[in-house]
Amino acid sequence: RMKQEGRNGLRFFSPDLQANTQRSLELAAALKGAIAANELFLVFQPQMALRDGRLTGAEALLRWQHPKWGAVSPAEFIPLAEQTGSIVPIGRWVQRQALRTVRAWDEAGLPPITLAINVSAVQFAQTELVDELCTMARDAGVPPERIEIELTEAVALRDPVAAGKTLQRLHNAGFRLSIDDFGTGYSSLSYLRDFSVNKLKIDRSFVRDIAHDEMARRLVRTMVDMAHALGMTAIAEGVETDEQRAHLQACGCDEIQGFLYSRPLEADAFVAFARANARP
Numbered sequence: 200r201m202k203q204e205g206r207n208g209l210r211f212f213s214p215d216l217q218a219n220t221q222r223s224l225e226l227a228a229a230l231k232g233a234i235a236a237n238e239l240f241l242v243f244q245p246q247m248a249l250r251d252g253r254l255t256g257a258e259a260l261l262r263w264q265h266p267k268w269g270a271v272s273p274a275e276f277i278p279l280a281e282q283t284g285s286i287v288p289i290g291r292w293v294q295r296q297a298l299r300t301v302r303a304w305d306e307a308g309l310p311p312i313t314l315a316i317n318v319s320a321v322q323f324a325q326t327e328l329v330d331e332l333c334t335m336a337r338d339a340g341v342p343p344e345r346i347e348i349e350l351t352e353a354v355a356l357r358d359p360v361a362a363g364k365t366l367q368r369l370h371n372a373g374f375r376l377s378i379d380d381f382g383t384g385y386s387s388l389s390y391l392r393d394f395s396v397n398k399l400k401i402d403r404s405f406v407r408d409i410a411h412d413e414m415a416r417r418l419v420r421t422m423v424d425m426a427h428a429l430g431m432t433a434i435a436e437g438v439e440t441d442e443q444r445a446h447l448q449a450c451g452c453d454e455i456q457g458f459l460y461s462r463p464l465e466a467d468a469f470v471a472f473a474r475a476n477a478r479p
């Protein structure tokens with residue numbers, strides 16, 4: 200219950216909403232100090248090939264552990280960070296940490312794993328993004344091919360001309376590119392053809408329905424075919440059941456990511472998982 204209708208039609212904010220707003224303000228303020236206070240860390244969710252169940256890559260997902268609020272969900276704090284601009288330093292921290300992690304995996308003797316990082320609209324609009332990523336990768340001694348930049352359709356479509364240029368620069372620098380939450384935005388084939396995207400990430404909402412909804416199955420099959428026609432890989436997000444996995448396999452999907460194989464893992468647990476599931 201967000202709002203209450205008053206007797207004479209006036210709307211009152213409920214105490215719930217006030218508390219919510221207060222929380223947002225406090226969170227936004229606390230977020231500014233989160234890097235310095237060492238409250239941020241990355242977790243890593245495995246991505247597996249459907250054909251043989253081997254590990255192909257991972258997605259880095261940001262976590263915030265606050266002394267007062269405990270674990271705050273990125274679904275809550277990323278939008279706040281975008282509104283206040285904190286996302287820019289936080290995004291840089293994520294990139295640096297991700298590169299450091301890839302380097303550590305290599306030094307630990309893991310087979311080469313591609314690590315995907317999420318980049319939001321505000322970060323993507325920063326003209327220095329590409330140069331910074333290149334410098335960070337060079338400093339970390341990590342080839343750009345090992346980093347995949349995840350962008351949602353909404354970001355790519357906000358300003359397609361500018362986005363296309365940035366994607367082209369990232370591609371030329373050697374970074375891999377994927378479209379996140381695919382199917383929830385307004386894609387057009389032409390933008391996918393023009394952008395040098397490697398991978399489509401089929402949104403969880405389609406995967407959720409795939410086992411009981413023929414239309415969801417047809418849509419997934421169409422998205423997979425489209426990815427392949429454009430020379431891209433298709434990965435399904437949010438796969439939780441064997442039944443979903445079987446349907447995705449029947450649709451020709453290449454990879455899956457989801458709780459069925461693994462939740463996002465902390466660094467040490469990921470290394471153990473990678474050792475057990477690496478390509479031979």
Ligand code: C2E
Binds near residue numbers: 273277293457
């Ligand atoms: P996303 O990039 O689409 O990430 C996938 C989300 O789905 C993650 O939520 C992941 O934990 C969750 N997930 C994975 N498998 C399953 C499953 O089988 N079932 C269900 N129910 N959920 C699954 P998370 O970690 O809470 O992140 C939420 C969103 O926050 C991400 O969505 C992404 O948009 C954003 N985010 C996370 N980390 C970062 C970051 O470092 N930078 C930016 N800009 N955004 C981030």
Ligand code: MG
Binds near residue numbers: 258317349379
């Ligand atoms: Mg993502």
Ligand code: MG
Binds near residue numbers: 380
């Ligand atoms: Mg997604």
Ligand code: MG
Binds near residue numbers: 379380
């Ligand atoms: Mg998402």
